[in-house]
Every structure is written in C-alpha cells, then in structure tokens.
Amino acid sequence: MSEPTPRARHRAASRPQTALDDAARTLVVRATAAGRRYGVALASSGLIMSVAAPATAAVPADHPVEGVQSVDVAQLTAQARSALATSVAVSVPTEAQPWTFEAPALTVTANPKPEPVAPRPPAASRSEVRAQAPSGGAIPASAAGSAVIEIAARYVGVAYVYGGTTPDGFDCSGFTAYVYAQLGITLSRVSGDQRYDGVEVPRDQAQPGDLVWSPGHVGIYAGDNMMIDSPRPGKSVQFREMWQTNPIFIRVTG
Structure with missing residues (x-):
C-alpha cells in the first residue's frame, strides 16, 4: 500500500x-x-x-x-x-473668623555716632622729657634769676656720656657748651679751650652762671659754693658742692 x-x-x-x-x-x-x-x-x-x-x-x-x-x-x-464615601468631610462653620496675625510694631534706631577721638599729641622726645622733668634738686637761692642756671637745671639727671653734646648724654664741656648755646653764646668744644672763652674773675666776685674751671674739668657756678655739672662716667648732671681747691671762675660775656 x-x-x-x-x-x-x-x-x-x-x-x-x-x-x-x-x-x-x-x-x-x-x-x-x-x-x-x-x-x-x-x-x-x-x-x-x-x-x-x-x-x-x-x-x-x-x-x-x-x-x-x-x-x-x-x-x-x-x-x-x-474611597469617596468613606473620606472625612471637612466643613467650616459660618461664624468662623478668618485667621489673622498682627505684626508687632518695630522701632528702628540708628546706631549712635562714635564719639570723636581727640588727637594724641606727638610723643615728646627723650631730650624734651628730660628738659621738662623736675631738676631733682632745687636751684640754689643765690642762683635764682640766672638764665644760665635755669637752663642748666632742665637737664639734671641726664647721664654722663663721653664725648656727649646733647640731652641724650653729656660730658663736662659738652654740657656747658650746650647750655650756653641756648642763649646764643658759643663756647669751645673742649674744657681746655673753654678756659679762655671769657674773662677770669676772683672767687669773691663770681656770680651764678660763670664757668668753674679746673684742669681736665669744667662746670657752671651756682653760688654759695655750689655748682652744676656733668661729673664723670656713671654719674649724671646734678647740683653739688664744689670740690676743687683752687678753681678758676670765668665770666663769659658773649
């Protein structure tokens, strides 16, 4: 098949x-x-x-x-x-008042202006401070009225500095020359030459402001056996009793 x-x-x-x-x-x-x-x-x-x-x-x-x-x-x-049938119905009473919020009153006060700052006076130099400082010793009564002594007394306390000629430090002749220069009188730089910058006067006629000279040193007479000078290293300008045996007094007239 x-x-x-x-x-x-x-x-x-x-x-x-x-x-x-x-x-x-x-x-x-x-x-x-x-x-x-x-x-x-x-x-x-x-x-x-x-x-x-x-x-x-x-x-x-x-x-x-x-x-x-x-x-x-x-x-x-x-x-x-x-879901619609079971949801909670929200209703608002007709007498309900609308919610309001009152903002507190704010007062804006400007910051006070800073008080003006008084300008500071310029700082005085060390020389000026020393010149204005108390003398540390009263000017002898016999020297009152002497322009030379009044100027010299401003620098009481300035330290002795070898070769010093300013209020930052004086040696003996640098001190006397600086004081007289404030009155427009020029003295020699060293003490040996200052011996001849004026006229020698007797001790009993010496006046405050005259130079007091001795070999190797010079100062300024303040009357009553007192003088002002820049003595030696380690000391400072001061009033003190004269220590020389036979000092020479020199009157500088300008």
Missing part, C-alpha cells in the same frame, strides 16, 4: 512589507495602549466614559500585542466611589 505524498502548502501572495508598514503598526499599538490607560484613569476618578478607537487604530491580527493586560474598569470605579 503506497503512502500518500504530502502536499506542499504555499502562503498566499501578499504585498511586500516595508519599514513604513512596521512603523505604522508600532504607532497603532502604542495608541491603543495609551487609550486603555486613559480609560482606566477616567474610571478610577468616578467618571465612566467609553472610548471608541478609530478604524485605523485596529491592530492587525498577525501582530502580537505584548505587555498590554486587560483592566476591570468596573471594579476600579467601585473602589473609587467607596
């Missing part, structure tokens, strides 16, 4: 598919899915609405629709209505 020979099946001829056909089918699928989601949203909000897709939105039978599931719209509508 011979077996029947199977007949070959041939697919019906159809129009060739192009990229445009694939794009059209994709748009139809997406539009259908979007329409269903829109219907679900309307149903969940309590609105029942039927959406009829246009004929052009039909999905071809031979094109599978993936990822789209059926939705029970009636059930969603019932859930939405139940």
Whole structure:
C-alpha cells in the first residue's frame, strides 16, 4: 500500500512589507495602549466614559500585542466611589473668623555716632622729657634769676656720656657748651679751650652762671659754693658742692 505524498502548502501572495508598514503598526499599538490607560484613569476618578478607537487604530491580527493586560474598569470605579464615601468631610462653620496675625510694631534706631577721638599729641622726645622733668634738686637761692642756671637745671639727671653734646648724654664741656648755646653764646668744644672763652674773675666776685674751671674739668657756678655739672662716667648732671681747691671762675660775656 503506497503512502500518500504530502502536499506542499504555499502562503498566499501578499504585498511586500516595508519599514513604513512596521512603523505604522508600532504607532497603532502604542495608541491603543495609551487609550486603555486613559480609560482606566477616567474610571478610577468616578467618571465612566467609553472610548471608541478609530478604524485605523485596529491592530492587525498577525501582530502580537505584548505587555498590554486587560483592566476591570468596573471594579476600579467601585473602589473609587467607596474611597469617596468613606473620606472625612471637612466643613467650616459660618461664624468662623478668618485667621489673622498682627505684626508687632518695630522701632528702628540708628546706631549712635562714635564719639570723636581727640588727637594724641606727638610723643615728646627723650631730650624734651628730660628738659621738662623736675631738676631733682632745687636751684640754689643765690642762683635764682640766672638764665644760665635755669637752663642748666632742665637737664639734671641726664647721664654722663663721653664725648656727649646733647640731652641724650653729656660730658663736662659738652654740657656747658650746650647750655650756653641756648642763649646764643658759643663756647669751645673742649674744657681746655673753654678756659679762655671769657674773662677770669676772683672767687669773691663770681656770680651764678660763670664757668668753674679746673684742669681736665669744667662746670657752671651756682653760688654759695655750689655748682652744676656733668661729673664723670656713671654719674649724671646734678647740683653739688664744689670740690676743687683752687678753681678758676670765668665770666663769659658773649
């Protein structure tokens, strides 16, 4: 017995598919899915609405629709209505007053202007401080009124400095020359030369302001056996009793 020979099946001829056909089918699928989601949203909000897709939105039978599931719209509508029925109703009494807030009164006060600062006087130099300082010893009464002694007394306490000629430090002849210079009188720089800068007078005729000279030293006579001078290293300008045995008194006239 011979077996029947199977007949070959041939697919019906159809129009060739192009990229445009694939794009059209994709748009139809997406539009259908979007329409269903829109219907679900309307149903969940309590609105029942039927959406009829246009004929052009039909999905071809031979094109599978993936990822789209059926939705029970009636059930969603019932859930939405139940949620609305059980929600708490909020009501406002008619006599309720609107809420208000009174802002506190604010007072703005400007910061006070700073008090003016008095300018500081310029700092006095060490020489000026010494010149204004108390003498540390009163001018002898016999020397009162002597311009030379009054100027010399300003520098009491200035230390002896070898070769010093200013209020920062004096040696003996530097001190006498500086004092006389304040009166416009120029003396020689060293004590040996100051010996001849004036006229020698006897001791009993000596007056406050005359130079007192001895070998190697010179000072200013202050009367009553007193003198003012810059003695030696380690000492300072001071009034003191004369110590010379035979001093020479010199009157400087200018």
